[in-house]
Amino acid sequence: MAKSEERRLQGIAATLIVKGEGSSERLLNDTALFLHRAISAIPEEKHIIVERRADGSLDGRKVLIVDDDMRNIFSLTSALEQHGISVVFAENGLEGIEKLQANPDVDVALVDIMMPGMDGYETMREIRNIPRYHDLPLVAVTAKAMKGDREKCLEAGATDYVSKPVDVDQLLAVLRVQLSRSTYIPDGRIAPNGAAETGLNS
Numbered sequence: 001m002a003k004s005e006e007r008r009l010q011g012i013a014a015t016l017i018v019k020g021e022g023s024s025e026r027l028l029n030d031t032a033l034f035l036h037r038a039i040s041a042i043p044e045e046k047h048i049i050v051e052r053r054a055d056g057s058l059d060g061r062k063v064l065i066v067d068d069d070m071r072n073i074f075s076l077t078s079a080l081e082q083h084g085i086s087v088v089f090a091e092n093g094l095e096g097i098e099k100l101q102a103n104p105d106v107d108v109a110l111v112d113i114m115m116p117g118m119d120g121y122e123t124m125r126e127i128r129n130i131p132r133y134h135d136l137p138l139v140a141v142t143a144k145a146m147k148g149d150r151e152k153c154l155e156a157g158a159t160d161y162v163s164k165p166v167d168v169d170q171l172l173a174v175l176r177v178q179l180s181r182s183t184y185i186p187d188g189r190i191a192p193n194g195a196a197e198t199g200l201n202s
Helices: 003-015 023-040 070-081 093-102 120-128 149-156 168-181
Strands: 062-066 086-090 108-112 138-142 160-163
Touching: 062 070, 062 093, 070 086, 070 168, 086 093, 093 108, 093 120, 108 120, 108 168, 120 138, 120 149, 138 149, 138 168, 149 160, 160 168
Parallel strands: 062 086, 062 108, 108 138, 138 160
Antiparallel strands: none
8 A cells, every 4th residue: 555545544544533432522622623723714804703692591580380290390490490590380270370360570481281170282272362471482391292292282372392301401492582582571571672561461
């Protein structure tokens, strides 16, 4: 084998990452190095600066969790509170509607679908029937992952959908998207023009 060919093969082999202990870390490091080199090669005047949104964008928000399983309520509450989110909860649909009306500063509701009595679909429909909550973000949470479930949730009034077991990072992403898109302003929340809103969504 010619020396030039041998050097070329050695160069290719050096870039291969064999799956095994430490392979993920090496891949991450190599990717970071590649991106750093690629960005460094771009003239400074052509750099595009993207303002990074603060991780605390959910800080101070209030979430209502409607779920008949206290284990789910506890785990979701623990996860959300770590991001500065305050939580109120209800163990059934009827109580959920009552808690929503008793807490006018709720920003978004997480509604479990599989609940006895008034299930999540009926709960969300009842919430939407109250004019005050026409634009309230409602995130359906269900263990079912059947085809058409998402559409059924949206038809019942959900603005988004997450499945169980809940991936906390995915849930946080959904909450950020829903809250950033929402036109709903809870009582006492500061509106974009700087004025405090008091029931204008009624």
